[in-house]
Amino acid sequence: MGVRAKDTDDYNLSAAMQGVNQSNIFYDKEFFNWGSSMVKGDDGKYHLFYAQMPRKHGFYSWLTDGRVSRAVADSPTGPWTHVGVVLEGRGDGHWDQYTVHCHKIYKFDGKYYLYYMSTNSGDMDLTQAQLEEVRRSKWKPDNLRGMMRLNQRIGVAVADSIDGPWKRFDKPLIEPELPVANQVNNVSVTQRPDGGYLMIVRGDQPDQPKDEIIRMQAVLLANHPLGPWHMQEKPVVKDYNSEDPEVWYDEERKRYYSLYHAFGYMGMITSVDGLNWQRAKNYKVSDKSYLTTEGKKVAVRRFERPTIYLENGKPLVMTAGILMPDGDTHSLFIPLKQ
Numbered sequence: 001m002g003v004r005a006k007d008t009d010d011y012n013l014s015a016a017m018q019g020v021n022q023s024n025i026f027y028d029k030e031f032f033n034w035g036s037s038m039v040k041g042d043d044g045k046y047h048l049f050y051a052q053m054p055r056k057h058g059f060y061s062w063l064t065d066g067r068v069s070r071a072v073a074d075s076p077t078g079p080w081t082h083v084g085v086v087l088e089g090r091g092d093g094h095w096d097q098y099t100v101h102c103h104k105i106y107k108f109d110g111k112y113y114l115y116y117m118s119t120n121s122g123d124m125d126l127t128q129a130q131l132e133e134v135r136r137s138k139w140k141p142d143n144l145r146g147m148m149r150l151n152q153r154i155g156v157a158v159a160d161s162i163d164g165p166w167k168r169f170d171k172p173l174i175e176p177e178l179p180v181a182n183q184v185n186n187v188s189v190t191q192r193p194d195g196g197y198l199m200i201v202r203g204d205q206p207d208q209p210k211d212e213i214i215r216m217q218a219v220l221l222a223n224h225p226l227g228p229w230h231m232q233e234k235p236v237v238k239d240y241n242s243e244d245p246e247v248w249y250d251e252e253r254k255r256y257y258s259l260y261h262a263f264g265y266m267g268m269i270t271s272v273d274g275l276n277w278q279r280a281k282n283y284k285v286s287d288k289s290y291l292t293t294e295g296k297k298v299a300v301r302r303f304e305r306p307t308i309y310l311e312n313g314k315p316l317v318m319t320a321g322i323l324m325p326d327g328d329t330h331s332l333f334i335p336l337k338q
């Protein structure tokens with residue numbers, strides 16, 4: 001008898017994670033550097049698309065003032081050199097009026113697809129005072145930040161070149177649809193072995209009290225990176241607060257893996273068909289800490305926005321957004337042992 005698909009679930013991401021040094025940390029004095037995603041260019045260099053929020057507006061301004069910038073390096077773990085800003089909110093009259101955040105970059109069939117989250121204030125014109133309130137306040141179901149949280153949608157920008165120009169669209173690519181409710185964010189895409197595409201997004205679990213949020217994840221399928229994307233009925237993660245999914249197809253093991261953070265640790269789930277998910281054999285990947293090349297364990301307040309960079313089908317680097325105990329942030333690049 002042949003080996004059953006479920007027996008191939010032996011990838012141990014935690015054991016693959018190596019120590020980092022200063023060249024694996026990407027920091028900016030004027031912006032909070034956060035989650036990042038990369039592709040290898042035709043020039044042989046690594047091109048990093050990374051989230052930034054202005055320090056002058058505070059960390060929570062990811063909902064109002066986020067932008068995606070690009071950096072370049074000779075190695076997928078850095079050091080990185082900033083090239084320029086790629087996408088920002090387009091302003092009044094656009095669905096992506098405020099912020100560009102929680103993005104992922106992919107190259108499919110010779111084109112670059114930059115998926116991202118944005119939001120707007122609907123028919124309401126925010127004053128500068130109100131905008132500052134959204135930047136600084138914590139979420140409540142009936143405040144302005146709560147309104148803009150509900151308006152989060154997923155879009156995509158497309159380019160023929162890593163340098164752009166980037167074409168955006170008049171409407172979001174993904175709207176909230178059951179089994180997720182209220183809003184959509186945290187997009188991640190991978191190509192299926194049959195040539196189609198699989199997407200995981202995060203939204204809210206429906207039928208929850210107004211003042212409570214349970215984040216849940218759902219899967220969509222499409223035959224083209226631009227869709228149409230078809231929401232699947234069965235959730236990826238339900239009744240469990242987790243976010244920032246990062247999905248990829250493991251060609252060697254013939255199964256999907258998806259990484260997420262669960263507000264205290266990172267966990268990894270797996271699926272053979274992309275529709276039915278379960279915890280991976282090596283489920284817990286990391287607590288809120290990372291190791292240095294000297295073997296020192298560095299505890300952090302947030303260890304989020306994980307992405308896995310694959311080269312030749314193999315996970316090569318994990319990236320993450322790190323919030324340090326002193327409130328500072330940086331983008332982190334963890335080499336993965338092959």
